[in-house]
Every structure is written in structure tokens, then in C-alpha cells.
Amino acid sequence: MQPSFRCFNESIYQQACTRVTPLLREQDASLVEKWTEFEWQAIWYSGAFGTSFRAVSGSLVEIVQFGFWNREPGPDFVHASLRVDGGRLLEGDIEFDMHVADWERHGHSQNPAFDRVVLHLFLHKSGASHFTRTTQNREVTQIHLQGEIDLLHIHPPIAHPGRCCAPLRSLPKQTIDSLIETAARIRMQRKADQLRRITIAHGLDEALFQAFAVALGYKLNKIPFLVLAQRARLQLLRELGPAAESLLFGISGFLEDRKTHRAMSIDPDYCRYLWEHWWQIRGQFAHLILRQNLWRFGMTRPSNHPHRRLGALAVLVRRWKEVRLLPPRLEDVAEWMDGLSHPFWDHHFTLNSRRTARPFHLLGQTRINEILANVIHPMLVATNQDDWESYKKIRAELGNRRLMIVCKRLFGETNRAREHIRCLYQQQGLLQIFEDFCLADTTNCAGCRFPEMVAKARQDHQP
Ligand code: SF4
Structure with missing residues (x-):
């Protein structure tokens, strides 16, 4: 019998996710x-x-x-x-x-x-x-804690398998995928609703611009990127024309940093270009400059440095007319983003890094996928132009720590999880399950309703 997706409708999912002295001996x-x-x-x-x-x-x-x-x-x-x-x-x-x-x-x-x-x-x-x-x-x-223990496991996993691990093991792959897909649809709908709310407040262009900024700030710099997009509004940036990039870098505070002044000697042309406009408008916008301790520079790959991401945002502003004319097809949008380029940022990791011999993509594949999942597809859903089947085909690499945790919690080992994380929608669905169930749980799985939901699905799918 073919597994039916009926039992994983969104309402069943939504209902389920409501939200003395240590025993130590050996002395050493x-x-x-x-x-x-x-x-x-x-x-x-x-x-x-x-x-x-x-x-x-x-x-x-x-x-x-x-x-x-x-x-x-x-x-x-x-x-x-x-x-x-x-x-x-x-x-x-x-x-x-x-x-x-x-x-x-x-x-x-x-x-x-x-x-x-x-x-x-x-x-x-x-x-x-x-x-x-x-x-x-x-x-x-x-x-x-006393220095006394009777059992040593020096390499524990990043998380422990949860109570749902056993019932999930007995479900056919397609049934698990239908559950993940339900969660992914719910996640997408919530993102679309959020985008709709921002659109009502600020208009579609500003809402999209803010969503792009947040996606480029992922994950340690979402807030400063959002604040930056709210202070340097898209409309203002477009009115400023060639000075827009300087305004973005100026308000970010990156041009105030003494260390970046060293960049003058490394690539004087780009810094001169940024300063040429910034010194003229600085007095007008100085009160909007972000505090430097808002930014997080560590724990990111060099290609994801906030300086570089801001360069990518500046390119989007410059090509905004094209953004608005993009066809509502994810593959076309991905291809367009893959082709984005910037004369300085194609060869530099930060404002004060040396020029690389070979150019590298302004936006890598992982970032493009994030933008498709968090900006483009929610926008298509919000405007009734989405194509779920195309979205389902987008492949993705296992990227973030949360995903590793939820794989460990639900599947026990990464190998079992592998077939459920190949596509972007699967990863998004798993992240939604993690947020709705694992993060809402404070009982070490005992009070979580997800395992019962899985067990019921198994009954429904038995021939
Ligand atoms: S909290 Fe729920 S969903 Fe998360 S691991 Fe435990 S049983 Fe599974």
C-alpha cells in the first residue's frame, strides 16, 4: 500500500507542537x-x-x-x-x-x-x-562538582537521541519524508506571513531588502544587518546612486574602525571611493552609525565576513531594478545570484585583506540556498506565485549545527539522517520540528507529543 500523506496534514502537526550528592565513587x-x-x-x-x-x-x-x-x-x-x-x-x-x-x-x-x-x-x-x-x-x-567520577566518556555527541528515535526507525522513508514536508510547508507559510506583515508596514521593496539583509547577516550578524537595512532604507540608497555603497559602509561603522584605514595602502582605489562620498554625507548620518560591538567577526569563514556580505548587499541595491524583474522561478533567481560580482569583493575577504590571486563567488551556493528558502520562496508564497515542486528539488549540503543536533535527536546517527537532509525543504522541515518540539520541550522528551504523532502515523500506514 502506498503511504498516504493524509495523517500529516498541517493541523495535526500544529496540534501536536503546543508548547543529592552526585553518585561519585572513585577518588583521584x-x-x-x-x-x-x-x-x-x-x-x-x-x-x-x-x-x-x-x-x-x-x-x-x-x-x-x-x-x-x-x-x-x-x-x-x-x-x-x-x-x-x-x-x-x-x-x-x-x-x-x-x-x-x-x-x-x-x-x-x-x-x-x-x-x-x-x-x-x-x-x-x-x-x-x-x-x-x-x-x-x-x-x-x-x-x-567534586573531582570524582566512576565513568568516563570523553567524546560525547553534540546531542542525545530522543524518544522519537525508536518510532521513527520503524516508519518507511516516504512516510518520514511526508512528515518532514508537512513541517517544511508550515515553516514556509510562517515566513511568508512574516514577510507579508513587514510588507504591510514598509512596502514590498523595503520588506524584501530587509529580508535580503537578514539572510546575508546569517547567523551571527542578523541583527546588525537588519538594523542597517532599517536605517539605510532602500529608497534612500537608490536615491543616493553612486554614494549608496559608501552610506552602507559608513552607517555600518566599518569605515570608523582604525584597522580598516590600513586598507588605504592595500587597495587605495576602493577605500578612496567609499570615503569620497562618505565624508560628504557623514555629518548628516553620523547619528545612525552602528555600535561596533553589535558585530560578530569571529566564528565565520573568511568568505562570509560581514564586510564581504555588506559588499554583496551593496550589489543588490545597485541592481535592484533587476531584482524586481526576476522571473518567479527559483532556478532563474539562483542563476542570477550566482552571477553577481563586484570588482573589489570578488578578490577580497575583508576591507583590509590582501587581494586574492583568483576571484571567488560573491555569494556561495549555501548562501544562495538560504536566500531562496528565507527570502525568494516566502515572497513567492506571499504573492501566490510559488511552485512547491521546484522548491522541493533544491539540493543542499548539511550546513549548520542545529541541523546536526536535530539529526542526532531524531535519527540517532547521521547515516540514517542522510537520506532526509539532501534537499533544502527537508532541512527546513527538520529545523521546524526542532523548534516546535525539541526547543519547546523541557522534560527530556517525556512530555513531547512528537513520538505519539509518529506512532499514530505508523498505525495509519500499516497495510
Ligand atoms: S523533544 Fe520530542 S522531537 Fe525532540 S528529540 Fe525528544 S521526542 Fe524527539
Whole structure:
């Protein structure tokens, strides 16, 4: 019997996604010295310390969910949940430090990225009392982990398989894909609705321009790119003509940075071109210049550096007439974006990097796919011009950490996940399941309704 997609209609999916002392034995003080902080984090995440602890304050802390290992700036583990003294569930992040004083030494108490931390783990303490506080002066529960463990798993996975792993294993591939496709359609509809709302407020051109900017800022610089697109509005940029690129770079604050002045000696022509216009209009727009600490420059490939992405946004502004005349076919839009080029940015990673011998694409394939999924197709859906079957054909590489986590949670191993992540719509569907179920769950899968939804699908599809 052919699997039917009936049981995965969008309404069923929507209904489902509503949103004491450690048991440690072996004493070996030398272990504490032997391992790095990263290795200790791995041991913690493997569960080797157990799940019940006595906090420094004397409270009983039970770890309900270890969360996901954050390999990016910020707390070490995100989306964890725990119960203190048998009370209500606390959801948030976990920070692991070697010494209790590291919280202050590393500036976490002044860093809003640590405001969601609900648990501070540490291995060492001194005689003095140390309190763990967030920027809002909220006290964070502390646990002093003793250097005693009886089980070592130094290389734990990025996430643990979830309760849905078993029922999904018994579903035919096509049925799993129909479920993923349902989630992908829901995700696309939400993006289209969002674009529609921005269009009502700002008009279609500005809405598209902002969506392009956010897609180019993905993922660490979405906010500064959005703010930039709101301050340097498309209409203003188009009126400025040749000065538009200078305005974008000027408001971004990149031209204020002393280090970029060195670029003058590396490629004087481009910097002179940017400054030629910027110094004339700077007085008018200086109040709009972005704070430099909004930008994140680390953790990105050189070709994704914000300077380069901003260069790509400037090209889009220059060719906006063509953007609006593009045919509503994804392959044509992808081909057009693949051909975008810029005399400086085809050969440079940043404003002050040296010229590369060979040119490279202004927008790589992964970025183009992101733009198709987050800007172009939502716009086609919002304007009733979409072609879902064409969208389904777009291939994609396994790109981001969230996707790796959801593959591990749903399929256990990456090999089993492989056949469900080849296309862009599959990746988008899996990300939606992750957001609707995994991120909404604080019970370590126990209260999640996704496994039941999968089990019901299996019954419905039995011959
Ligand atoms: S929270 Fe739900 S969807 Fe996520 S892994 Fe657990 S059972 Fe699966």
C-alpha cells in the first residue's frame, strides 16, 4: 500500500507542537589536574557525574535535560532544564568553569549572553565566597562538582537521541519524508506571513531588502544587518546612486574602525571611493552609525565576513531594478545570484585583506540556498506565485549545527539522517520540528507529543 500523506496534514502537526550528592565513587585528585575544561565539559555532558546534586546553597538540584552543547560564543550548554528542591522546572543555559571565580574573571556577569544561565558548575573554589550573578543581578544556582567520577566518556555527541528515535526507525522513508514536508510547508507559510506583515508596514521593496539583509547577516550578524537595512532604507540608497555603497559602509561603522584605514595602502582605489562620498554625507548620518560591538567577526569563514556580505548587499541595491524583474522561478533567481560580482569583493575577504590571486563567488551556493528558502520562496508564497515542486528539488549540503543536533535527536546517527537532509525543504522541515518540539520541550522528551504523532502515523500506514 502506498503511504498516504493524509495523517500529516498541517493541523495535526500544529496540534501536536503546543508548547543529592552526585553518585561519585572513585577518588583521584590527579584527574582534576589532568583534563582541560573542554574535557570536563564532555564528562559532564556524558552524564558521568549523575543527575542529582546538592547545590552550594544546600538545595537539591535534579538535571532533567542536559541541553545541547553550544560550540559558539556564550554559555557552554543551552536549552537545559532542571528542578530545584522538587519545585517547578527551570529552563535555561548551563555554564561550566574550572574555578568558581572564572564567572567574574571571564566577564560573564557583565555579558547579556549569559543572562539565561540557570546553573553554574565549577570544579575549584577558594576560601572566599563567590556569587554567580547575571547582568540583571539575578543569582544563579552554583554546584561545586567534586573531582570524582566512576565513568568516563570523553567524546560525547553534540546531542542525545530522543524518544522519537525508536518510532521513527520503524516508519518507511516516504512516510518520514511526508512528515518532514508537512513541517517544511508550515515553516514556509510562517515566513511568508512574516514577510507579508513587514510588507504591510514598509512596502514590498523595503520588506524584501530587509529580508535580503537578514539572510546575508546569517547567523551571527542578523541583527546588525537588519538594523542597517532599517536605517539605510532602500529608497534612500537608490536615491543616493553612486554614494549608496559608501552610506552602507559608513552607517555600518566599518569605515570608523582604525584597522580598516590600513586598507588605504592595500587597495587605495576602493577605500578612496567609499570615503569620497562618505565624508560628504557623514555629518548628516553620523547619528545612525552602528555600535561596533553589535558585530560578530569571529566564528565565520573568511568568505562570509560581514564586510564581504555588506559588499554583496551593496550589489543588490545597485541592481535592484533587476531584482524586481526576476522571473518567479527559483532556478532563474539562483542563476542570477550566482552571477553577481563586484570588482573589489570578488578578490577580497575583508576591507583590509590582501587581494586574492583568483576571484571567488560573491555569494556561495549555501548562501544562495538560504536566500531562496528565507527570502525568494516566502515572497513567492506571499504573492501566490510559488511552485512547491521546484522548491522541493533544491539540493543542499548539511550546513549548520542545529541541523546536526536535530539529526542526532531524531535519527540517532547521521547515516540514517542522510537520506532526509539532501534537499533544502527537508532541512527546513527538520529545523521546524526542532523548534516546535525539541526547543519547546523541557522534560527530556517525556512530555513531547512528537513520538505519539509518529506512532499514530505508523498505525495509519500499516497495510
Ligand atoms: S523533544 Fe520530542 S522531537 Fe525532540 S528529540 Fe525528544 S521526542 Fe524527539
